[in-house]
Amino acid sequence: MTGITIKDVALLAGVSAATASRVLSGHPATSPDARTKVAAAARDLDYRPNAQARALRSTRSDSIGLLVPDVRNPFFADLAHACEQAALTSGYVTLLGNANENEHQHDRYLGTLISRRVDGIIVAPLGDGEGGIRSLIARGIPTVFVDRTIDGLDIPSVTTDSATGIRQAVSHLASLGHTRIGYLSGPLSTSTGRDRIAAFTAALAESGFEQAPELVYYGDFQAASGAAGMRALLNNEDPPTAVLAADSLMAVGAIGLLNERGLVIGRDIALVAFDDIEFFALLNPALSVVSHSAAEMGRIAVDLLLEVIAGGSPESVVLPSELVIRASSSSPIRPLPLPFARRKKN
Amino acid sequence: MTGITIKDVALLAGVSAATASRVLSGHPATSPDARTKVAAAARDLDYRPNAQARALRSTRSDSIGLLVPDVRNPFFADLAHACEQAALTSGYVTLLGNANENEHQHDRYLGTLISRRVDGIIVAPLGDGEGGIRSLIARGIPTVFVDRTIDGLDIPSVTTDSATGIRQAVSHLASLGHTRIGYLSGPLSTSTGRDRIAAFTAALAESGFEQAPELVYYGDFQAASGAAGMRALLNNEDPPTAVLAADSLMAVGAIGLLNERGLVIGRDIALVAFDDIEFFALLNPALSVVSHSAAEMGRIAVDLLLEVIAGGSPESVVLPSELVIRASSSSPIRPLPLPFARRKKN
DNA sequence: CTCATCCGTGGAATCGATTCCACGAAATCG
DNA sequence: CGATTTCGTGGAATCGATTCCACGGATGAG
Incomplete structure (x- = not known):
């Protein structure tokens, strides 16, 4: 179909395929005459080297x-x-x-x-x-x-060194008076899932809190599990006043669920997400994040x-990683209104 | 480096390369005996065919x-x-x-x-x-x-048939009382840029409006041009009360600028974006969109x-394409407060 | 002026898999 | 039972580009 090979180029230029190849791949041992003729022929024929053949011989595929x-x-x-x-x-x-x-x-x-x-x-x-x-x-x-x-x-x-940003986030939340901080974790089958929950646990300890098992939900880094996790956290007898999500998609799910429940982020509950994405700054209130590039x-x-x-x-x-504080986590603590806190699963 | 070729497989199986190739590519003319031996050899050696060589000969690359x-x-x-x-x-x-x-x-x-x-x-x-x-x-x-x-x-x-969704969006905005509708256009060098502005112009005519040239801004489908365009539209003497953005990134830029100016979407100005993306439903207020899959x-x-x-x-x-109405465009018209409308460029 | 060196060039081998072709053995038919 | 078809198989050509090797011509040194 495509048909144009290095032989066609060589033929048109009046040289051998070997010389054509040398010119085209910039090999030094070529004469100026050959260089100009081959270059012209390649241009005229709109020659494109066959990457397969090249890779086969040279054991590189670029x-x-x-x-x-x-x-x-x-x-x-x-x-x-x-x-x-x-x-x-x-x-x-x-x-x-x-x-x-x-x-x-x-x-x-x-x-x-x-x-x-x-x-x-x-x-x-x-x-x-x-x-x-x-x-x-x-x-x-x-x-x-x-x-x-x-x-x-x-x-x-x-x-990413998740620990630094997560420690900053926890101590920031603690300084606002939050003592019950929920965590939407990624799966323990990934290293990031494990690192981040470990950093979270350690950060809680540094701030003098103990980790409450019912305030940790294990999801899979996808949006749906963020929603499910937030629902589970809210169904606690004593729900968290702040939540940290282990990645952006789980945060997206959590935000969706909070909106659905009519809870206002930054007022009824503080939220911080791991991963910064452009859209988070546009939310109202803008979302605080642990940012990494x-x-x-x-x-x-x-x-x-x-x-x-x-x-x-x-x-x-x-x-x-580094904490970026925005409106979603900058208001002082305010307990959840009871009707939302104790709502049943839907 | 990788080294395992079909010859190694053939050698271990005690057949020729040709037979090995036939077995591995499911050619019918093979004996059950050859099939089992080659299959076993390929498995034992963890053989992976070299896609380059195959593509070179068979002129398909899959x-x-x-x-x-x-x-x-x-x-x-x-x-x-x-x-x-x-x-x-x-x-x-x-x-x-x-x-x-x-x-x-x-x-x-x-x-x-x-x-x-x-x-x-x-x-x-x-x-x-x-x-x-x-x-x-x-x-x-x-x-x-x-x-x-x-x-x-x-x-x-x-x-995508942009026209249907855009017509719905314009008539929806018109029904809320908007008469000055701005448009953040994509570049005319793309067919989608041209189609959508044409559909917008036609839709305005259907609703009985004339298109005001100062209410159209030509951007490049990227976020920065959405912000620049929104700024330009707001700097008009008689700024739009509703704006339609030709793609999601320009809408993102526009939202960022509106937030920066302290204008509340859905109250001070209506906004509708072309392209539905998950995040738009999470915004507060949720963004109306012209959706296509x-x-x-x-x-x-x-x-x-x-x-x-x-x-x-x-x-x-x-x-x-189809209009999805959310909160960003469902409130009745309300003129922009003057200090915002006439603000200078920053 | 002769011999060694260097340089550009073309022929041929090569990469790994596929596929045409021909061969021998087995199966089928009259 | 001989002739013919079928079938599995291996050898060899092939895809397109790269690269080793050898050759001839030109240049430089002695």
Whole structure:
């Protein structure tokens, strides 16, 4: 169909395929005459090298794989965008895959990326590292973990130091008089889920509180579980006056539920979300967040991957997180009106 | 590095590479004995076929390209997600590219996708079809346009009938007493930009209004231009009492500016956005939108592309749009307080 | 002026999988 | 029972680009 090969270019330029190849890939041993003729021929024919053939021979594909849990999560959309832009400036194309927070699909995509012989893979790992991840490592394919890690695997990673931001958030809430702080946790099967709940527990202890088990709900980082979790927290006998959500989508679910119940955020209940996304600043009241930069994470992940591809073994990077106080958590404490607090499940 | 080829499998199974290939690709002319031995060998070696080599010989790559203007736009994130899931169920991997609303990057990505010999491309085209798009078509690569089209090119597409939803929005606003309705337009270089402003103008006429040129601002579908546009509209001598934004990001920018000015949406000014995104329902007040389904658009685009790849020439599909009324546009008209209306630019 | 060096070039091998072709064995038919 | 079809198989060609190797011509040094 497409038909235009390097032989056509060589023929038109009056040289051999070998010389044409050398000119096109910038090999120094070429004459100026050959260079101009081949360049002209390639332009005239609108020649595009066949990336497959090139990759087959040179064992490079000039592409990297990026596997994220969900592109629809704005944090990962930002991350994907940043990775892609950074990779592009280094001459790599990004093959974006979507695990859909689903381990089976995650492994299937990893297999596909291996098959396509990408030069390296940036992955936010899912699960315990038994499935596709193990194949990756066994093959020695350059790999970098992003956002999440897997215990016991010595793979360079870019993650966030959740603890600092969470400690700031808890002490901020405590300073406003909140003593019963609820937590919408991510799944313990992810490192971020585990890190953040551990940081939360530690922060409570620092502020002199004990963690009440009924004020922690374990969800799955998706919006629906944020709503379910907020409902569960409100159904407590003594509900929380402030809630911290472990990611943006769970916060979105929680906000939806609070609106539905007619509870006013920032007045009836304080809310802080992990992950900053543009929309949170637009809410009324604007949402306080623990912020960390997806864009920076993406850029650094690409840098690390390029180092690994080049044969190095870079140190892992831990990025900071920081509390951004907005209106959703700046009013003084005010107990929930009883009719809402004790409402039954719907 | 990876090293495991079909020859290794063949050797372990005690057959030739040709037979191994036949077994692995499900060719009927194989003996049960060969089948079991090759299957076992492939499993034991954790063999993954080299997609490059296969694609080179068979002229199929089992991959499609998807080029969107911006993954960070939730509409396109949803679209990408839907395309990817639909493609995956048909055995195709999706290579996602990001044009960044930038024609140069758009063309560069198209070139890359052509080089990688994807089996087909789904693209939200940018520009006038002169650059990369023309290469695509000249090569006869199966192509489907999504969301946007290019005049004069006979390529199957999936688009939205913006006119219906916009007409509903205008007549809804008119019924509330609004007579000065502002419009934050997308760029006229995109088909969606042109369609929507045309629909808006026509809808105004149907409601008996004339379009005031000072109430239309031409932006670029990005958040910053939404803010700039809203600022310009408010600086009018006789500012609009209602505003329609041509996409979600421009609406986001507009909302940010209104918050900054202390104007209350739904009370001081009515706002309706084109594109529904989950977050708009969470705003206080919730945002009225002209809704159309990114997920459906993505699924249909993949269906059309598969038809084109199979040699067919499917009809283009036009999806409906529909007004969803929420609080941002349901209060009766109330003129803007003057100090806000005449404020200077900052 | 001769011999060694360097440089640009083309031929040929190569990457890994698929597929055409031909061969031998088994199965089927008259 | 001989002739023919069917079937599984291996060898070899192929896809398109890269790269090793060898060759011839030009240049430089002695």
